[in-house]
Amino acid sequence: MGDIRENKQARLRDFEHSLPMGLLKAREAAMSKFRPMLRDHGLTEQQWRVIRALADYEEIDASELARRSFLLSPSLTRILQYLESRKLITRSSDAKDQRRSVLVLTTKGQKLFAEVAPDSAAIYDEIEAAFGMARMTLLYDLLEQFHETME
Amino acid sequence: MGDIRENKQARLRDFEHSLPMGLLKAREAAMSKFRPMLRDHGLTEQQWRVIRALADYEEIDASELARRSFLLSPSLTRILQYLESRKLITRSSDAKDQRRSVLVLTTKGQKLFAEVAPDSAAIYDEIEAAFGMARMTLLYDLLEQFHETME
DNA sequence: TGAATTAACTTAACATGTTAAGTATACTGT
DNA sequence: ACAGTATACTTAACATGTTAAGTTAATTCA
DSSP states (O other): OOHHHHHHHHHHHSGGGSHHHHHHHHHHHHHHHHHHHHHHTTOOHHHHHHHHHHHTOSSEEHHHHHHHHTOOHHHHHHHHHHHHHTTSEEEEEOTTOTTOEEEEEOHHHHHHHHHHHHHHHHHHHHHHHHHOHHHHHHHHHHHHHHHHHHO | OOHHHHHHHHHHHSGGGSHHHHHHHHHHHHHHHHHHHHHHTTOOHHHHHHHHHHHTOSSEEHHHHHHHHTOOHHHHHHHHHHHHHTTSEEEEEETTEEEEEEEEEOHHHHHHHHHHHHHHHHHHHHHHHHHOHHHHHHHHHHHHHHHHHHO
């Protein structure tokens, strides 16, 4: 029972150093690297998540898009309205199920994606280089394990 | 160069499995355990962060409170107005520096803290038991390292 | 087959996140 | 002393988070 270990456990009891706070701070640290770049492209991080998900699929319905971009449907509804107003996406209703909307990136949307993607990748590369691939994958694995444990 | 490792690296390139998304999902998984309890007590997670920080200090000014609760000042301003309207805190201005407000938990606020704290601790215990102390501290350490690397 | 239920959104209401601008007080150097 | 600057908030404006309720279309099953 070393003091070091006891101190670590004690710190995790201190809410400023709790796991939820650690997750929040780590994410904020990461996103602060991306936000200025996205801002220069006129996008929020959530709008970029949607565009990125749309770029991966020819067609995708709103439910699937919400899952993949990890947004709640009310948020997604608003974002899709905005992206449609900027003519970055088009919506149509699924012929086989009129409840579903099918979203597609317009040419303009694809163009924007092509512009932002390299900048995004460059920042990701920097982060990876600074933190190291080994710790990066270890951290990601732990996050996934944690997520699974919480289910 | 095992395939397993290459796959992991490839997955981290897939934004749905990127580190920022992993951080977001892990945090959401954790907070979803706390939110219903906080809701029963009539608090949001941010309001609870503020109350918790206030409970740790006799007196604290808004800047320090923002740092400790990890909130931006505009958010904190609104939250303090709300908590004051519920008579959970009082504000006064620092005699030595009129720019600063000094926040203090009222008796009602202390009472609420005393009610919520055990429920919060219980949930934290469950999470700790489920995920294990070893992985918990490892994950937290990695998060701190990541945070430091990003500075 | 048609009333009840479910699914896929959308709207509403309120709280917070984020950036920029505004206000009042303190400090700094001449 | 005082003009200039910095600090500590506060306000504003817009976007998203979160929960609840509403709407329309599909599905179920008596």
